[in-house]
Amino acid sequence: MSEMTSETPGARLRKTVEARQAFLVPGVMNALAARVADDLGFEALYVTGAGVTNAYLGLPDAAFLGLTDLVGHVAAIREVTDRPLIVDADTGFGNAVNVWHSVRRLERAGANAIQLEDQAAPKRCGHFEGKSVVEASEMVEKVRAACEARSSSDLLIVARTDAYATEGLEAALTRAERYIAAGADITFVEAPRQVEEIAEIVRRLPVPQLVNLVIGGKTPPIPQAILQELGVGMVLYANAALQGAIAGMQQALSTLQAEGRMTEADGLVASFTERQRLVGKPLLDGLEARYAVREDGAA
Template sequence: MSSRQKLRQLLARPEILVIPGVYDCLSAKLAEQIGFEVVATSGFGIAASVLGLPDYGFLTATEMLYSVGRITQSVNIPLIADLDTGYGNALNVIRTVKDAVQLGVAGVLLEDQEWPKKCGHFEGKRVIAQAEHVGKIKAAVEARGDSGLVIIARTDARGPLGLDEAIARGRAYIAAGADILFVEAPQSIEELQVIAAAFPDVPLVANIVEGGKTPQLSAAELQNLGFKIVFFPLTALLTVTQVMSTCLRHLKEQGTTANFPDLINFKDFQELVGVPKYLQMEQEFKS
């Protein structure tokens, strides 16, 4: 079964799908080991880890797809790729989506921000015309062919244009062929309720950014509201940053990590990245 078939099977289940954001192969492998059934790349996380820059449209399509492709190869669970705006017009979207299909990606997010885009929970976002993004969604649907790629249409219109415009755009994007709708950064439980009521028969995404604009509800609460997917896009990145900062400060101040409590055991880390398997393979192919 392909990763896209697996994702569609998971979406057909009644319960909400909890999806952590990952930004490299290691974070994806950890998520898989812990038991998550799907992972999603975070453009925010890849920009921070690869470039050391904010999610301000600095990543090129080539850089994003390179990271996504490596992550897809590192795990055996479906991966949803944050592909920003598709990196241009409808023709660029066709190229981007075809590349994603070749890389084995299970689903993609395509948003309606102007390029260069920003993190969905930043101020100062601007969106393209609704009709232009409708064309981009149609182009993505055509480009996926019979691959089964899941297309998630994201609108960032709530910030600059208001919730009513975001809902109107959502209807247009679903009509254009998107499988799932993602209204980014609603700012209250009431707004989440309005979105769910407007799309009773459409799979909906909630995006929980710790410290962001959307209330930090649990997966169960979001399912009760009517949402099908909940992304936690930055949770791993924020956690790693805090732990790494604490560890490095400890090393700087004490000159040792011998008494630092939060390091993973070296043997366990080797298991995670497959050292025993490759040692065995090495022996098998020795002359």
């Protein structure tokens, strides 16, 4: 777990985003992935709705995840890391009133930033075909409700628009401007296809920008250095950990199936010792020793 500081995670996140140095944020789909990312030193973590849906339900990112499921995952992740948590709340699980309730619950569970998007139901992955968006005025009210629902000013509201796919860049920028006027701290134009468009997004919008680089998605792979030059606030790799885990599981289990055995020496799995370290077994051992009852019954 990361070291505690006098600043809240939300304040640390705001400072890092406002530096506009395109800092990398990996997506985490569960508490184990959060431990791995924390252990590697990433500054913040993104609780990915797509990743949680894929890993927890084994389903595609198409509005199958409920608020209670997401709250439970955020709380579990918060227990194992002090890193700032950016939480993908999809469309807010309903209208503006539902958004207000969702923000309250997610903030209590440990979110430091909450992302909302303007897709119409049923929402889907931002890099899928067939998306549609609600009226901008509806999303404006959701953003306003989210800002008014938060208990701490350190909780950031991230407003995402998917209008690029259906209405083009100019319409997406106009929507983002309206969401900023409603109180959004960060905006996120999903799935632009050219570096020049990202440059225009950053130039036009006054708040820090999030760029989502989906591996295999519609936005081309862009080096972090270029995004730093453009002044991007943060760069999201929402499902790099999940896609890596899938590839690793497929390779390990295919080898097991083919060979009929597996050992640490094969180099396809983390060692038993490393697995226990990551999940905090040494801490548990220390607690058991500290609170062990002696033979005379004393602590």
